[in-house]
Amino acid sequence: MITPFFKLEQTEEHVVVTIKAPNANIRDAEIDFCEKTFIFSAAPYFLRLYLPGFVGIPENSSSDYEADSGTFVIKVPKQNKGEEFKDLEMLSELLKPQRPSGQSNVEELEEEIEGVLADQKLQKEEESPNLEEIKKFGYGFGWYKMGIMKKFGEELEDLFAIRNPDEVEITKRYDIMVKNDEKSFDSEHYLADLFDVPDELTQIIKSSLPSNIFTFNDDDRLILKDLKVIKLKRFTAEENKQIMYSLLDILFSYLLDLRINDWEPNVQSDVMVAKISPSISNFVRFSTLKDSITSAIRRTLCYCLYRNFDLCKKELEDLDVILEKGRSCLLHCLLALRKRFYNSSHDFIYLFNQLFIDDYCIWIQIVDEKVLEQVREELKEIRKSLQKSDISELDLDYIETEAKMIMMKVENGEYDSDDN
Incomplete structure (x- = not known):
């Protein structure tokens, strides 16, 4: 199955899910959501999202389909009106099953070269x-x-x-x-x-x-x-x-x-x-x-x-x-x-x-x-x-001071290249 292009936006009352599935048959499209999970299916596309907040019941949702672009726009009701769903641009997190509530959110990444x-x-x-x-x-x-x-x-x-x-x-x-x-x-x-x-x-x-x-x-x-x-x-x-x-x-x-x-x-x-x-x-x-x-x-x-x-x-x-x-x-x-x-x-x-x-x-x-x-x-x-002195390894202040002294000598006609 193919993960379609998708993006999420929100209003006070809804999470708006936009999905581009140009090769989908609209008759086969299925949309469902419950608690924190949203599912879209329309062969050859499949999308499961794990939302950061609870959603309402499907009966209160609405959807539109733009045939020219193959775009679905689904308005998913929030369970709690006015709640802000954070980090809706963190798509990798939305695609990943949520951790149990007691597990730390600060984790390290293990190498997976694939x-x-x-x-x-x-x-x-x-x-x-x-x-x-x-x-x-x-x-x-x-x-x-x-x-x-x-x-x-x-x-x-x-x-x-x-x-x-x-x-x-x-x-x-x-x-x-x-x-x-x-x-x-x-x-x-x-x-x-x-x-x-x-x-x-x-x-x-x-x-x-x-x-x-x-x-x-x-x-x-x-x-x-x-x-x-x-x-x-x-x-x-x-x-x-x-x-x-x-x-x-x-x-x-x-x-x-x-x-x-x-x-x-x-x-x-x-x-x-x-x-x-x-x-x-x-x-x-x-x-x-x-x-x-x-x-x-x-x-x-x-x-x-x-x-x-x-x-x-x-x-x-x-x-x-x-x-x-x-x-x-x-x-x-x-x-x-x-x-x-x-x-x-x-x-x-x-x-x-x-x-x-x-x-x-x-x-x-x-x-x-x-x-x-x-x-x-x-x-x-x-x-x-x-300060420049924080880049201590390069001695910037010393180099600049020395250069200024040479320039002063040149201006005063006192500089001899053999002195350097």
């Missing part, structure tokens, strides 16, 4: 790594995947800074990343973007975040209806925060790429996002949000086309905006990024989805709202206090 990218599946591991190995060497979403990267070897050298994570402990990856960033930092490039700001960079920083670019839409619904609902296991509250910290560095990179490309990704955008994101490029795990944010900023100043601290601060503002918009906006960004990786011209970019994004698309729909709220407040505090 995804919607059937032609790009990773082969199943012949022997699963043990739990101790995963705790020590895991990577990808939640740091619980192993054995994937070693299959590809040199083919992935241009995508990942740490190319053999199966052999590099999680606790050592951050230091390796920082050392590589320090070696890659080009002070002349940084100073040029500071003291001789290109006109296009000025416009990039001034550009306003489009109001409609982060709106959950029908493209998102099409992806979600086919996204596999993967197995779940429980994460601790601290682990969920660490997962969120990594999500923010990924979204920082995503927003940065959008901003510098005038809100339209280009053919190099997928590689750019992966390069800037510490979590994707180096498989690191952060214990604080500040480490995540400063790492993303440092990598921007090392690898981005524009290496400007004000640009980085603008990205934190963008990040704050999408956090304020809430869960559906975060999900939309993840789905847009997933689509970009899926359509990439690079042979192995799809791995980013299987290592990170697919799982994040499910996790963001179920993670406790408290985690989102806590991280949102942490980001606000970081934005208030952030």
